[in-house]
Amino acid sequence: MTSLFLSLFSALLLQVKPDCSNVPDVEDRTGLCKSCRELPEHLLDCEDVLDLSEYNKTYQEDFVEKYGYGCKKMGGEARDDVQTTKVVCKSIDSFTCFWKPDPNEKGNLTDNKFLSEFEKPCIRYTGHYFQSTLIYSILLGFLGVDRFCLGWTGIGVGKMLTVGGLGIWWVIDIILLITGNLTPNDRSNWETLY
Incomplete structure (x- = not known):
């Protein structure tokens, strides 16, 4: 009986999400209301790297300058040949975090999306061995x-x-x-x- 009660209580606890929308400042945040930028990569839903290699060089440079991410060249033979870029992320649906748009961030990101703090390699795999x-x-x-x-x-x-x-x-x-x-x-x- 006790184990049934504990399992029901833990299931209810996992369903409760904190409301982080009313947290005014960084100093007032608690453990459950972390900034989305502070979350580890496994709690983020990130898009794939953006391939700009098909566009001309002027468009590539303008896009990266304006938005702050994108791959000018995909792939490479050696590790030093592979470029890295930031990616657009948001927190996973089952996790709530404190999100506030960064005025210094480039581009126009909406829907609680932001640029990652980490960078991913500009590599694409499509199943060729x-x-x-x-x-x-x-x-x-x-x-x-x-x-x-x-x-x-x-x-x-x-x-x-x-x-x-x-x-x-x-x-x-x-x-x-x-x-x-x-x-x-x-x-x-x-x-x-x-």
Whole structure:
């Protein structure tokens, strides 16, 4: 009986959200009314990094200057090549936090959204594995399967109709893949194996 009472009480306690809208200043906040900017990343619902790489350089610089976030270049081979950017976040629905717009913050963020204090890498993963693509290229590259898998459909059709360029194109694509010059068409990074 006692355990039933405790479980019901804890379920009710978890449903109660504090009302942080009437907290006037930072000094008056208590433990339940933290600033949304102070929350750890696992309590935030953040958008993906914003890809600006398809736009011209002037638009990229103007957007980053105006709003304070965005990726001018996606991906990279080495860690130093990968850019980082802030992302737009808000607190998760089941958690209430104190939110007040920052007058120094760039852009026009509404609906309790704000720029994160942390930065995320400008990387996109879309399910392309280097190992499986290399196996496809070695075993079925003469039919263009490797190009189809990477999203290079037009080149894949040409490779299939010419039977891998009579074998020459087939070998060249294996070399391009191993040297890192043949990558996914959507400019995403290779998925990592854990």
